[in-house]
Amino acid sequence: MNKTFIIEAVMLAVHGQLMLPVKPVTYLIPYTTIQELYELQTSDEPIMVHTEDDGFVKGMIGELIHFFEESFNKKKVEKALTMPWGKSPPLPINEHVILQIVNAIDNEAYGDHLDPIETELILTAMKEKAVILTDQMEFIDRIIEMAIPVETCDVEDFEFVVEDDNQV
Template structure:
């Protein structure tokens, strides 16, 4: 059984090691984070501080958008978008990694302190009973401060997260 994580779509474009794990992984991605990829592609705002890294990540964003727009994948996504909290079938990236897109809905459950994308990550993790993988320390701090029962791993601890045998907290 693959190890599962909730993650923002842009994270897999920034951190290439997420696509070459030593074991099977499923990334559960809220659809709204895929829509953020289009916004990032359209705007000239840097995604990364280093211009070379920024160009590379923007190229990867374009590749990920193209992946989701492939007709077979697009049909799977459209079915997931038919109802709130519906999931797409797995979208294989390679022999170890697949994406599952969920039509997550922000319900402002955590107020203004936690933004809509963060709320969707949390609610998806709670619903699926799986941890969140992120590089956002502020997000992790918010989860801890609000005592939200979600397990959060920093992307820098990805290999540890793969080995972690604990159940959802």
Template sequence: MPRQFVIEAVMLAIYGELLVPNGTVEYIVPYNTIMELYEFRNSPEPLMHDPSDDEHVKNKINELILYLEEPLNRKRLEKSLVVPWGRSTSVLLGEKVKLTIVNAVDNELYGEYLDPIETEIVLTAQRESAPVLTDQLEFIGRIIEAEVPVQVFDIQDFEFAMEDSIFRT
């Protein structure tokens, strides 16, 4: 059974190592983070400090968008949008990686601590019983401060997060 993580779609473009894990992994992605890819791709604001890194990441974002827009993948994604909390069938991103899109719904449960996308991420993590994987230390801090009952890992700890012994039973 693959390891599961809830993650924003843009992280898959920024961190290429997530697409070549040591074991099998399923990334569960709230649909609204897929929509953010279009915003990031078209934004004049840089995502990365170094211009060449920024261009590379925006190219990777565009590649992911184009892949998800392929007819079979698009059909899978659209099926998840029929009902709140609907799940797509998995989209393969490599030999060991699959992507599942969830039509997450922000219910403002953590509105005081988290923005709507962050709320969708933690609610998805709770519903799927999967840890959150992020590079945003402030987000991790807000999860802890709000006492959200989810596991959360910094992307820098991805290999550690893939280990058997750290998951709840």
């Protein structure tokens, strides 16, 4: 069975193992996180601690941007943007990974406690009844502290969760 995760686009560039799961997954990506890829690509601020890792991740960000800008994929992404909470048709990456873009809307439900992208991730998880996949432990801690009714998964546990049919 295909598992669905809510994720920021940059996570796919930073964590290459997410593109090679052992079982099929669908990643729902809020559109604003795709826009963030452009900012990260042009920023002088390093994404990773080590220079070689940073160069590799920025290269992967460039590949993701190129993927989303390909004519056929761009049309699918634009389809999601025609209405609030619209979802793109599936964008297959490989035999086990499908991306779908969500036109998530930040309604400021969590105000000062979470940034707009975090709010969009949470609202998308609620709407889609899917798990948030992140490497931001502080974000997971705030979700728990605020008793927000969504499931989260640390990227480090991803392979275990995908392999285990009883998880998530």
